[in-house]
Amino acid sequence: MYKQELTIIVQSIIASNTADQYAAAAKTLSDFYKKINSITFSQDNEKAVKGGVALSSLGAADCVDDYLRTVFFIKGIYKALTQLCHDFPDRSINVLYAGCGPYATLMLPLLPLFNKERINAVLIDINAISIASVQQLVTLIGLDEYQIQLLEADAITYTSPENFSIDLAVSETMDYALTKEPQVAIVQNIAAQLPAHGILIPKEIRVDLMYTFFDQEPYLKNAVTEVEGYKTLQPYPHSVFVNRLFTINKELFSKTTPVYKLESDFYKLPDNFSNHPDVCVFTEIKIFDDVELKTAESYITNPYCVVSLYSLINNSALQLVYDFSAIPKWSYNLKNE
Numbered sequence: 001m002y003k004q005e006l007t008i009i010v011q012s013i014i015a016s017n018t019a020d021q022y023a024a025a026a027k028t029l030s031d032f033y034k035k036i037n038s039i040t041f042s043q044d045n046e047k048a049v050k051g052g053v054a055l056s057s058l059g060a061a062d063c064v065d066d067y068l069r070t071v072f073f074i075k076g077i078y079k080a081l082t083q084l085c086h087d088f089p090d091r092s093i094n095v096l097y098a099g100c101g102p103y104a105t106l107m108l109p110l111l112p113l114f115n116k117e118r119i120n121a122v123l124i125d126i127n128a129i130s131i132a133s134v135q136q137l138v139t140l141i142g143l144d145e146y147q148i149q150l151l152e153a154d155a156i157t158y159t160s161p162e163n164f165s166i167d168l169a170v171s172e173t174m175d176y177a178l179t180k181e182p183q184v185a186i187v188q189n190i191a192a193q194l195p196a197h198g199i200l201i202p203k204e205i206r207v208d209l210m211y212t213f214f215d216q217e218p219y220l221k222n223a224v225t226e227v228e229g230y231k232t233l234q235p236y237p238h239s240v241f242v243n244r245l246f247t248i249n250k251e252l253f254s255k256t257t258p259v260y261k262l263e264s265d266f267y268k269l270p271d272n273f274s275n276h277p278d279v280c281v282f283t284e285i286k287i288f289d290d291v292e293l294k295t296a297e298s299y300i301t302n303p304y305c306v307v308s309l310y311s312l313i314n315n316s317a318l319q320l321v322y323d324f325s326a327i328p329k330w331s332y333n334l335k336n337e
């Protein structure tokens with residue numbers, strides 16, 4: 001039984017508040033999973049779904065090593081669960097974790113901090129090996145007494161039963177600039193099922209248009225050795241913030257008719273852009289409350305270059321289009337007035 005060891009690790013994650021502490025606490029969690037896991041994960045079981053590609057079980061396991069991501073999500077989810085337990089003191093809190101991966105990294109470590117009657121969790125993954133792995137971990141860690149239901153299902157189409165009103169939905173199924181993975185399609189499906197008080201994590205994914213020098217912007221290449229908070233990262237000084245394109249949150253998808261494409265307004269192209277020649281998408285994540293992942297703090301908040309302004313010189317305005325009907329991708333439309 002590893003419950004006590006995991007409790008100490010998650011407490012150190014929640015207490016951490018410097019880059020060194022984040023890195024040390026995340027490493028302990030990663031080492032813990034690697035020590036107790038006995039399943040060999042494959043990198044050949046990626047799955048294409050309607051809104052993107054679900055990572056292989058190996059790729060999903062490796063997410064634990066995106067250190068700031070792991071620490072900040074666990075901190076944010078802990079805050080959300082604590083708030084819900086406070087708001088609803090007389091009943092258990094229904095949690096849907098969509099895309100739990102083989103370690104259920106963002107939920108299993110937190111369970112020992114709550115009384116087993118307080119949390120009622122449904123954990124979904126499209127990958128059967130991930131579900132088998134989480135089942136094994138639940139037993140090994142000693143969490144069998146908790147109300148945990150494990151489901152092999154597609155979170156883009158999953159409908160929760162009527163007797164399971166979701167208090168907290170968690171999904172981290174995204175890559176940088178929302179490319180490749182199906183985060184937005186999953187959020188669209190789950191947001192429509194949340195009651196008014198239901199919390200979605202991440203609470204907001206902010207997608208911004210910037211003109212900048214892409215190669216000069218911070219870009220996380222090794223999340224284990226480059227653990228730096230945004231206060232110490234050096235953004236390119238001549239970048240130009242153009243506008244917030246979209247905010248992916250519960251409200252965006254509260255409508256009943258699903259969409260598969262998001263289109264921005266048209267933005268005037270700059271006449272002089274030698275200092276900021278690239279059209280880029282920046283993503284920041286508000287996980288919950290004051291817990292945020294800023295640019296390049298995680299692989300999933302790395303910036304993305306859509307096109308060079310040098311190739312648009314005969315045009316006057318640009319619109320960005322995010323299409324998540326299949327593997328999510330960015331494109332653009334141009335206007336010449």
Ligand SMILES: C[S@@+](CC[C@H](N)C(=O)[O-])C[C@H]1O[C@@H](n2cnc3c(N)ncnc32)[C@H](O)[C@@H]1O
Pocket residue numbers: 049053054055056057059060061063064098099100101102104105106124125126127130153154155156172173174182186
């Ligand atoms: C980026 S990994 C994250 C794993 C884990 N939640 C973590 O934070 O470390 C995303 C996981 O979501 C799963 N996934 C992706 N799309 C899915 C879908 N449509 N339905 C269910 N699971 C999905 C993948 O199989 C993968 O295990």
